[in-house]
Amino acid sequence: MHPYLKKFLAICLLIVCWSCGSEKEKQVGQALVLQDGLGRTVKLEGQPKRVMAFASSMTEMLFAVCDTATIVGRTPQCDYPAGVYSKPVVNNYPVDFEQVLALKPDLVFTVEGITPLDMAARLEELGIPVYYQKYRSVEDILQGIEDIGCIMDREQQANYLADSLRQEVQEIERRYSGQAKQQRVLTITWSDPIYVYGQNTILTDQLRILGAQNAVQEVFDQPYPALTREYILKLNPDILLGGSIERLEREFFSLYPELRKIAAYQNKRIYQPTGNLIERPSPRVVESIRELESFLYP
Amino acid sequence: MRGALYFAGAILLILITLVLGLQVGTFEVDLPTIWDAFFHYDPDNTTHFAITHLRLPRLLLALVVGASLAFCGYLMQAMVNNGLADPYLLGTASGASLGAVVVFFGFVEVSIGGFYMPPVFALLGAFIVTLFVVALGYRKRQLIPAQLLLAGIAISSLVTAMVGLLTFLSDSEGKLKSVIFWSMGSFERASWSLLPYPATALLLALLLFAFLQKQLNILLLGADRAQALGVNVAQTRWAILGTVSIVTGFAVATSGPIGFVGLIIPHVTRGLMGATGRSNLLFCAFVGGLFMLLCDLLSRILYPPAGLPIGIITSFFGVPFFVYLLSRKNYKFSS
Numbered sequence: 001m002h003p004y005l006k007k008f009l010a011i012c013l014l015i016v017c018w019s020c021g022s023e024k025e026k027q028v029g030q031a032l033v034l035q036d037g038l039g040r041t042v043k044l045e046g047q048p049k050r051v052m053a054f055a056s057s058m059t060e061m062l063f064a065v066c067d068t069a070t071i072v073g074r075t076p077q078c079d080y081p082a083g084v085y086s087k088p089v090v091n092n093y094p095v096d097f098e099q100v101l102a103l104k105p106d107l108v109f110t111v112e113g114i115t116p117l118d119m120a121a122r123l124e125e126l127g128i129p130v131y132y133q134k135y136r137s138v139e140d141i142l143q144g145i146e147d148i149g150c151i152m153d154r155e156q157q158a159n160y161l162a163d164s165l166r167q168e169v170q171e172i173e174r175r176y177s178g179q180a181k182q183q184r185v186l187t188i189t190w191s192d193p194i195y196v197y198g199q200n201t202i203l204t205d206q207l208r209i210l211g212a213q214n215a216v217q218e219v220f221d222q223p224y225p226a227l228t229r230e231y232i233l234k235l236n237p238d239i240l241l242g243g244s245i246e247r248l249e250r251e252f253f254s255l256y257p258e259l260r261k262i263a264a265y266q267n268k269r270i271y272q273p274t275g276n277l278i279e280r281p282s283p284r285v286v287e288s289i290r291e292l293e294s295f296l297y298p
Numbered sequence: 299m300r301g302a303l304y305f306a307g308a309i310l311l312i313l314i315t316l317v318l319g320l321q322v323g324t325f326e327v328d329l330p331t332i333w334d335a336f337f338h339y340d341p342d343n344t345t346h347f348a349i350t351h352l353r354l355p356r357l358l359l360a361l362v363v364g365a366s367l368a369f370c371g372y373l374m375q376a377m378v379n380n381g382l383a384d385p386y387l388l389g390t391a392s393g394a395s396l397g398a399v400v401v402f403f404g405f406v407e408v409s410i411g412g413f414y415m416p417p418v419f420a421l422l423g424a425f426i427v428t429l430f431v432v433a434l435g436y437r438k439r440q441l442i443p444a445q446l447l448l449a450g451i452a453i454s455s456l457v458t459a460m461v462g463l464l465t466f467l468s469d470s471e472g473k474l475k476s477v478i479f480w481s482m483g484s485f486e487r488a489s490w491s492l493l494p495y496p497a498t499a500l501l502l503a504l505l506l507f508a509f510l511q512k513q514l515n516i517l518l519l520g521a522d523r524a525q526a527l528g529v530n531v532a533q534t535r536w537a538i539l540g541t542v543s544i545v546t547g548f549a550v551a552t553s554g555p556i557g558f559v560g561l562i563i564p565h566v567t568r569g570l571m572g573a574t575g576r577s578n579l580l581f582c583a584f585v586g587g588l589f590m591l592l593c594d595l596l597s598r599i600l601y602p603p604a605g606l607p608i609g610i611i612t613s614f615f616g617v618p619f620f621v622y623l624l625s626r627k628n629y630k631f632s633s
Binding site: 189190192193195225226227228229230231233234236250251254255257258261 | 324325344347351476479486487603604605
């Protein structure tokens with residue numbers, strides 16, 4: 001190849017990479033060097049053609065952005081979209097290394113906290129790079145979509161999706177900005193012991209968008225802190241999420257009858273969010289916000 | 299005289315710890331508020347409610363469970379004549395864990411007829427496993443302590459493996475949290491409706507052994523000598539066995555298997571009161587209750603609001619003290 005042509009191509013490639021916005025990737029010859037959400041360096045031999053995710057939310061991301069033929073597997077928890085059921089199941093915890101090797105993915109996507117770093121290191125020893133994303137807000141999820149688009153060479157599709165979701169979020173946010181009284185929402189994830197959504201979860205941002213607030217204002221080390229009955233009694237949330245009234249009556253309030261004093265119980269403001277919507281930082285995040293909206297403003 | 303002083307000291311410390319414990323929690327509480335909560339109770343005041351319905355039952359449950367485990371530990375050590383015995387030797391802890399895990403993992407409804415099932419199944423599991431261990435330790439119409447010990451260890455290991463298998467096959471993080479939380483013990487589920495069960499079992503047992511303390515001390519000399527001295531060894535052993543399984547069963551079912559209390563406190567008792575003191579059992583129960591109250595207080599101060607699992611605190615603070623006690627030159631297990 002002519003040296004000038006080579007230089008021209010290299011400059012074009014740099015421009016393409018720069019256009020990926022916050023992407024920290026660069027192409028060295030054929031190899032791609034990326035920096036993931038945890039700041040780890042991830043080296044790829046080239047544009048990934050076979051990928052899979054170790055988190056069900058990430059599988060949803062891949063299905064929304066990638067050509068589905070490039071997705072080579074799913075975890076046992078993946079149940080959305082319906083297309084996932086046509087993919088072979090791979091155990092993600094503990095990782096079924098042999099099955100992963102058999103599927104030969106060029107890259108495995110995962111989410112902070114789902115795949116332990118030592119498992120990722122082991123996979124990388126076996127020649128399968130692992131790319132982590134982490135999210136603290138709804139905007140982080142949308143950027144995550146763009147990020148995947150950039151890596152998978154599907155920027156147009158990813159950016160279009162992220163922008164349309166962003167627009168919807170902004171519209172909802174405008175509608176509920178300046179609420180006179182912010183409703184305080186407590187969301188339980190488990191009843192014995194009582195675990196709840198803390199400040200460091202995307203739910204806090206979703207509630208902010210809806211002009212409400214997470215009843216747990218204290219910042220704990222864990223995203224889902226354990227709370228005592230006394231703590232919840234003091235929080236006295238306006239709304240309780242975590243199950244239908246009947247279910248929580250049976251499994252929560254029968255165990256903690258003292259908590260029947262909280263405002264949410266007294267006013268019957270108890271709702272059951274769809275598990276795989278509220279729990280997953282996926283492209284369905286706006287759908288999740290809309291569901292929360294229906295609880296907050298019935 | 300010295301014994302009476304120790305008793306007075308233990309009771310005073312329990313009262314002080316109770317008052318301190320009533321002040322620790324999410325709601326800020328001072329002494330006048332505690333006074334008002336008891337003597338001028340306002341049903342609309344949430345702080346009063348928290349003191350009387352959350353903190354007090356929790357403290358009393360800690361007191362009862364600590365006393366129960368220490369008391370049963372003392373009985374077991376006397377029965378098998380071995381200072382390494384604890385109340386869980388009969389498989390109570392592992393049986394209770396299996397019972398609770400069966401509910402947590404969805405094999406049984408969490409709540410049946412308004413009753414929360416994990417403690418019920420824990421109690422059931424404790425009794426079934428204990429019965430099994432006792433059956434294995436029973437030969438030629440008598441209980442054989444050495445065989446009982448081995449059966450306890452073997453069956454406990456088997457049941458623990460079953461719990462491990464179920465835990466490994468768990469399909470949700472929440473279930474795992476429940477099992478881990480359960481296995482390390484907690485008083486967070488305490489309530490006035492739960493408290494009477496372990497408390498009644500303990501009071502009846504204390505009453506029964508108020509009459510059997512002498513036989514218990516003689517048993518420390520060995521079964522043959524005790525028999526020669528006129529003690530009905532078989533009957534005493536059955537009384538111990540029945541009491542330990544019921545009292546420990548209730549304690550574990552309400553609070554989870556809390557370790558070390560039943561092992562350490564009997565040694566503390568003998569260290570302070572002598573190996574064959576007349577009121578050792580009662581004193582052991584008091585010290586066990588006090589120790590558990592202190593551990594619970596510490597757990598809530600160190601890691602608010604949920605508190606550290608109580609089993610971690612009992613091990614951290616109990617074991618060094620135990621080592622110190624064993625290193626004392628004048629310590630004896632039996633007279």
